[in-house]
Amino acid sequence: MEILKRLARLAPLAGALAALPAFATNGYFPHGYGLKAKGMGGASLALAQDAMGGANNPASMVWAGSRFDAGADAFSPRRDAERSGAGFPTLNGRVESGRKWFGVPEVGYNRMLRDDLSVGLTVYGNGGMNTSYPQGNFNCGAGPANMLCGSGGLGVDLMQLVVAPTVAYKLAPRHSVGAALLLGYQRFEALGLHAFDNAPGFPPFTQSPGNVTNRGHDHSFGAGVRLGYFGRLTDALTVGAAFAPKMNMRRFDRYAGLFAGNGDFDIPQNYGIGVAFTPAPAWTLAADWQRINYSGVASVGNPSAARAPLGAANGPGFGWRDIDVFKLGAAWRMNERLTLRAGYNRGDNPIRASDVSFNILAPGVMTSHYTAGFTWALTKDNELTGAFMVAPRRSVTGPSLFNAVLGPGAGGTETIRMREFSVGLAWGRRF
Structure with a gap:
């Protein structure tokens, strides 16, 4: 009963986190969860x-001990899009996404019930399909317009929050399993996509006119599960694995004419394996491999050139392919109070050149991420952790969608670019 009361106290905090956007780097997944992992390139399994x-x-929680962790990143993605060589010169131009700083919170709680059993709660977020472009100096033949020929500003806002109660159990002194119930909430808004809402002068793009753009924020709930294994093979070698099937979410009814499947937008299947090695008492080296199957969610994975109308089950999506992510990290316990970390995260770019137009809205093109971090022991049971990440500029160029709509060469080529960095702090307390 006492543990339930403690978990319940975190509910208001989870509600507060739902009001904040989260952003990402491996597609729209973060390069890591938790400031310690983020300092090591995201390696954590x-x-x-x-x-x-x-x-x-989840299986790692029974080894973490009773503790509470809370922190936040200041995350800065810099995104821009450019069109050049268009047969209609008024379609040419460049715009830069407006908001450049975001807060990304995290919180976790774990309680040891016995030496071999723990329960806990982790609250985390995904996102990254978040852009806000000004109208710019574009003209699509009927007066001023944004880059995709809609009215006013252009962009999307996607936030995914997951509240994950966990349980972990040691099957044997060196092996544990764990499970987390994933309770999901997501919020979405699209602005400036009027040209795709069966607008005059454009082809009939959608099967559900009026449910494509400027409908305000819509909300969706769903549930899933994450399963894990953790094993200490020797005193120096640890392995881990985790698997989360596709998380089914309720449809975005207000955007049933935009997303494939009448507004369906599930959270994709993801899984991975990891290894950690301690070659000397002060050193830990870790490596993870992660797979994110974006193609299993039609609204994300369907090609943008799909011939079915927007909103149909086989309608256009963002064209994101499945990606592999490799995470490498090292930690050095410099002394009893200070631990230093460094890491590298390399993920595939999910966006093909043929899908560049739709991905002006969601330029998740990042591949390489360089990280560093530290933990400073404030007292015996309290610590401060910091992490920094920088991801160099990456771009994708491809033919404009308007070449197919307005005629060969009419839309020229488009380029999306992105670079980013983040810095964060977290407080941890053992009890």
Whole structure:
């Protein structure tokens, strides 16, 4: 009963986190969950450093001990889009997404019920399909317009929040399993896509006119599960694995004419394996491989050139392909109070050149991420963790969708670009 009361106290905090956007780097997944993992390139599956196991590997929680962790990143994505060589010169131009700083919170709680059993709660977010472009100096033949020939500003806002109660159990002294119930909430809004809402002078793009753009924020709920294994094979070698099937979410009814499947937007299947090695008492080396299957969600994975109308089951999506992510990290315990970290995260770019037009809205093109971090022991049971990440500029260029709509060469080519960095702090307390 006492543990239920403690978990219930975190409910208002989870509600507050739902009002904040989260952003991402491996497609629209973060490069890591938890500031300690973020300092090590996101590597986490074979580590038990904090109470973020519900987002990483639930089986690790029984090794983390009783603790509470809370922190936030200041995240800065810099995105722009450009069109050049268009047969209609008024379609040429460049715009830059407006908002450049965002707060990305995290929180985790874990309680040891016995030496071999723990329960906890992790709250985390996904996102990254978040852009806000000004109208610019474009003209699509009927007066001023944004880059995709709609009215006013152009962009989308996607936020996904997951509240993950977890349980972990040691099957044997060196092996554990764990499960997290994933309770999901997501929020979405699209602006400036009027040309795709069966507008005069354009082809009939959607099967549900009036449910494509400028409908305000819509909300969706769903549930899923994450399963994990954690094993200490030797005193120096640890392995871990986690699997989360596709998380089914309620449809975005207000955007039934935009997303494939009448507004369906599930959270994709993802899984991974990891290893951690301690070659000397002060050193830990870790590596993870993660797979994110974006193609299993039609609204994300369907090609943007699909011939069915927007909103249909086989209608256009963002064309994102499945990606592999490799995460490498190292931690050095410099002394009893200070631990230093560094890492590298390399993920595939999910966006093909043929899908560049739709992805002006969601330029998730990042591949390489360089990270560093530290933990400073404030007292015996309290610590401060910091992490920094920088991802160099990456771009994708491809033919404009308007070449197919207005005629060969009419839309020229388009380029989307992105670079980003983040800095964060977290407080952890053992009890």
